[in-house]
Amino acid sequence: MLRAALREVSTALKEGQVSPTELCQRCLSLIKATKCLNAYITVTEDTALRQAEESEKRYRRGQSLGDLDGIPVAVKDNFSTTGIETTCASNMLKGYIPPYNATVVQKLLDQGAVLIGKTNLDEFAMGSGSTDGIFGPVRNPWSYSKQYREKCGQNSHLENEDSSWLITGGSSGGSAAAVSSFTCFAALGSDTGGSTRNPAAHCGVVGLKPTYGLVSRHGLIPLVNSMDVPGILTRCVDDAATVLGVLAGHDPKDSTTVQDPFNPFKLPSVIDVGKLCIGIPKEYHIPGLSSETLKVWSKAADLFENAGARVIEVSLPHTCYSIVCYHVLCAAEVASNMARFDGLEYGHRSNMDKSTESMYAATRREGFNDVVRGRILSGNYFLLKQNYEKYFIKAQKVRRLIANDFVNVFSSGVDVLLTPTTLRDAVPYVEFIKEDNRTRSAQDDIFTQAANMSAFLHNLGGVRNLCLKNIQVLLYSRQSLTSDLYKKIYVNLSKEYGFKVCIWEEASNLPTQGPIQERAEKPSLQVCTSTEHKWLQHYFLTGNAKPDQI
């Protein structure tokens, strides 16, 4: 039952073959049994069982809320969850309990989904291995597969299980491992430079990175606001489409979401890729590419060709600049976004009480790891008045060139780009940590993050991404979301050939202006008073006073 796809288990729930509570309990015990994976930071056993009970009542009354009712889901620990600790795997937010739900979390709960836990990640989602959080690295479930054991058997030095386990990729490694190890049926990740697609590729699950603006970021603790997208991890493409249907659409709390109405869709079963033109970007054929990945890449291209598609070589000439460009833009936004963590309002506060400034400094030194501090430092450097033109503005210009590469290719008649997701398969942890976080991110995001940069640009239309284990397909079209062409592609890849598919949904009109809110006489529900919220009660002060003195 736990290995079933979301849609199958949903049917089982509706037909009464299994009850939501039973399903939840089974997932919870599997989480305990697979604790060594370190996929979860917080397991919300009590609330999950309560939610399952509620769901059960609804089923009994015949008032199920839909496909997700009673389905156990997991959420990356950088999405705010009411009453549930949200840490970003950082000392800075250890013990921080948000008073509100991220929009995507709320949408899942509104559909009756059962939240069973918060998943592990790199600290503040900065990393590509899920190895750099304060709760330790996530282990790839495939480390314990028969195939991998056999492979290790051939290399005697990797025989020791303790040192041979594989990383999940990251930063949404916890979510990928959770879905891959059958402890939940869908999980939320986030994708800024490949953080959903990369671990999905390494853990063999579907990783969907929707186009920027299609899914609300409200409540997602930001890494890079202009590139962050909530990601969806599931075991098959139908499930990803189902979850996307729940999450997508305009959110008045996120001014960067598309304002056009979004119509959820189901994937049909008829297929024909005969008229497709598949582009193979030559710049993605780089020295670091493993022979294994190259082989899969060619095989995927052959599959298309054999099915009648036209496969041609294309060029994305600015690809080589994308990593360095990403690092400048990412560091700059990180420096800005992290400025709020000063120990005053929430999260960690140092005992240093000499002055406000020394308290800030100590709080931030104790709260952030080296990776985060490094990005803050370089980001602030890039934003200095004397450097702004040289770095930030230049990087923004390069970002536009990279996006234009995609526009040019797709407007030349190419329907689909076929590329690897990562250079190679997941590597053992001991291998991975030989390089630092920055070097690793530079290598591992190389095929994914150009899409994050281009997705923000207006009028690009949609870039859609499919992946077969380690292969992704970038799609683009000015056609509407549910056009037959795309249905065919999804189905072709997912059903006909059994590919693991990762789709990107199209945002046909990214907002060119923010929504403007006409506010009622009375303030919105967001308003709270200091007595209602603990986080505000302990708000204040610098100098010698401790919060309890106030």
Next chain:
Amino acid sequence: MAAPVSGGGRLCRLAWRRRAGALHSGAQPAALGREPGKVAAAQSGVAPWRAVVGLEVHAQISSNSKIFSGSQVQFTAPPNSLVSFFDASLPGTLPVLNRRCVEAAVMTGLALSCSINKKSLFDRKHYFYADLPAGYQITQQRLPIAVNGNLSYTLCVGAKQSQMVTKNVRIKQIQLEQDSGKSLHNDARSQTFIDLNRAGVGLMEVVMEPDMCCGEEAAAAVRELQLILQTLGSSQAIMAEGQLRVDANVSVHHPGESYGVRTEVKNINSLRFLARAVDYEIQRQIEELENGGTILNETRAFDYKLGCTIPMRDKEGKQDYRFMPEPNLPPLILYDAKSLPANIDDQQVVNIDWIQERLPDLPSVKRVRLVEQYGILPEHSFTLLNEDGLMELFEDVVRETQMNPKKVIGWVISELLGHLKQYDLTVKESPVNSLSLADLLNLLERGVISSSAAKQVLEELWKGEGKTPLQIVKEKRLELIQNQRELDQICQAVMEGHQEEL
């Protein structure tokens, strides 16, 4: 740099006056003979100094809720009772622009003859301060909502302050931004308390070019801006409540030379202090330079108790605000009748032309109307507008009486306003309302009482006992006696009572 010592402020102030006086003494202020801002050097033979003053005015937008969140805006509320998750910068929260704030800025921009940018952008300005929870302020640095405007204001000059001179100051830009919270320092216990009620309240920063040259001009310009904002309703602009805050950039130079190094004087919370702070700072800079010193490009605070400006310690050192685009707010697009797309939801757009059509009469227009309609003096029209509610009172009285408005204005300004000033009351708080004043003036106009009796009645009315003027006249027997016999009797009685004198 010579730091002003305690009490120095007052002395400097006197010196500045004396010197300014010396310059113009003898030279009777022949038509605008006084050239404000041009200050004689201490030693004769040295070129005079010219002062240059530019202003940055922060006006809190009058709106129900904050500029990027749904929290209520209210001046008096318990600390931290009007704080949304966004205002407290909880991670993951995002800004959503308040339409009312945009409209207020557009209205203000139009009233100041600005060109309104149909596309404007938001930026983050970074600095660490306890009452700035996010570590940055959202503002409009690169492309503000309105630019290139103009503000006309009028000064009273001449020996009796009876001549009116109209001056202009260019408006560089108006930008939308967030207010910060408030820090309350308890030095004794070395504690700082933070109140976030104000954090995120919408501000319009109005940047004025350095077209002014003394404290009086600066104060007059701000006063005119204040009246405009209040007329528009875009800000209540009450300085005492911090709804209008002024920073002054001041420098001095010799005519013909380039501008001197400027200082920024912050924390000015009244018009009177603005004038004093600017004049003090001009004088201080002149003295500093004449004593061979240099002016530092620094931020200074005005200490209203000492009457002088002092360097601000916590703003020492050069701040690099590390500006960057605010990624969570797409460009703000405004429309006019021409560019308005068809079939668009009215609630989702701000139409500049629509706002332009609905602009109320500005103070300058009202003044012209008052002068034309009632035949009063221009300076009286200024007085009527300067006092909140006085113009309405005047017009009500005129409507209710047969008295010539030219006479009414004298009663309103010399008598009523004089009384109010004496007791430090506002027009709203006046115990004498337009109705009773009108009654009183009618009694006077009909010859029931004399002018001096009317003043006596006004004194009685001032006690606020709720009596009508007629009641008072009756009680005090203040009527002019029209009856010949009665007058004869009185005269007779007086004469009989004073036989000796006769």
